[in-house]
Amino acid sequence: MxxxxxxxxxxxxxxxxxxxxxxxxxxxxxxxxxxxxxxxxxxxxxxxxLQTGVSLYNTTHGFHEEEVKKILEQFPGGSIDLQKKQNGIGILTLNNSNKMNAFSGAMMLQLLERVIELENWTEGKGLIVHGAKNTFCSGSDLNAVKALSTPENGVALSMFMQNTLTRFMRLPLISVALVQGWAMGGGAELTTACDFRLMTEESVIRFVHKEMGIVPSWGGASRLVEIIGSRQALKVLSGTFKLDSKEALRIGLADEVLQPSDEATALEQAQEWLEQFVSGPAQVIRGLKKSVCSGRELYLEEALQNERDVLETLWGGPANLEAIAKKGKHTK
Known part of the structure; x- marks a missing residue:
């Protein structure tokens, strides 16, 4: 009680x-x-x-793009050339062959300009990135690196290239890095911004950042983890391994090894390889890429909503109605 x-x-x-x-x-x-x-x-x-044409950083992040551009303009040399073909495949060429296609300041600016151009290319379906004269890219021009030696400049450059390569990665185009010769440092990071990587037998990818006393800062480490996993990425980065085509293929960094090593033939084979993924209407291919991007970067609910939004633009559209009219069987 x-x-x-x-x-x-x-x-x-x-x-x-x-x-x-x-x-x-x-x-x-x-x-x-x-x-x-x-x-x-x-x-x-x-x-x-995730929408195309939107910058990753702005002044609220302490990023002042116009100031960075003025600094990069002081380091001329080389070019980023873009060819847009009628079949919807673009060819992006790193052209600074006197320096193994290393990125000058001007080339970094041009890369952003080309990305913006590709964001507005509504007929585009695929993109091949390669370097002139049988070399992919040896990273950043050391003249620019030496001149931008303060931590503030390093972070500003990092934010500029992270923004550019993230926008590149989010393009509604299926992209392929065609690696011939060396892809080192920033060049290795650029390959990770592509959806696929094709290598020739003699090519090498190497993340040399540790030997330079730094870490990847263009988003390459984060993307590498996604591609090959955290344990393997840590080995590659801390060991500064020279990844030849066989090893890159073994760990999943490369998707295929092309037999020819000369520039013209390899580029032709890369286009043939890419065509299997970009055959069909541009709006469907672009919609698939957008759906994959949202699945990779967004929470599940957001990604599902994005799929519905993309579907709304395609369901009952010309490609959908044509496919239904053909009554094709897909088990053949």
């Missing part, structure tokens, strides 16, 4: 708990609504970032 005094104390305690709950209820409701609002805002921002 519980005594009357204990019953009184218990009732008083319950009343106190109840009164406290009533007072806190509006606060909890507001907090819940605030949390939902913040989550919705976060999801909206993430989804918006």
């Amino acid at each position: 519980i005594s009357h005094s204990h019953q009184s104390i218990w009732k008083i305690t319950l009343v106190c708990y109840y009164n406290t709950f009533i007072k806190l209820l509006p606060y909890w409701n507001r907090t819940g609504e605030m949390a939902k609002s913040l989550l919705a805002s976060s999801l909206s921002v993430r989804t918006k970032i």
Whole structure:
């Protein structure tokens, strides 16, 4: 039996708990609504970032793009050439052969310009990235690296190239890096921004950053983890391994090894390899790439919504109706 005094104390305690709950209820409701609002805002921002033509960084991140551009303009040399073919495949060429196609400041600026051009190429379906004269890219021009030796300049350059290569990666084009000769440092990072990597027998990919006393800073480490896994990526980065075509194929960094090593024949074979993935209407290929990008970068609910949004632009469209009219069997 519980005594009357204990019953009184218990009732008083319950009343106190109840009164406290009533007072806190509006606060909890507001907090819940605030949390939902913040989550919705976060999801909206993430989804918006995936849209083409949107920069990854701005002044709120401490990134002043125009100031960085003025610095990069001081280091001329080389070019980034773009050829857009009628079959919807683009050819992006790194052209600074006197320096093994190393990125000058001007080339970094041009790369962003070419990415913006590709963002607006609505007929595009695929893209091949390669270097002139049988060399992919040896990284950054050391003249620019030496001149930009302060941590502030290093971070500014990092943000500029992270922004450029992230926008490149999000292009609604299926991209292939054709690696001939060496792909080192920043050149190795560039290969990871492509959807696929083809190598010739003599080519080598090497992340030499550790030997330069730095780490990959153009997004290459993060993308490498996604491609080959964290354990393998740590080995590759910390061991500064020279990944020849066989080893790159073994660990999953390369997708195929092409037999010819001369520039023209390898480029022709790379186009033939890519055509198997970009055959069909441009809007469908671009929609598939967008869906894969959202699945990689967004939360599940956002990615599912993005799939529905892409489907809405295709369902009942010309390609869909034509396919239905043909009544083709897909088991052959």
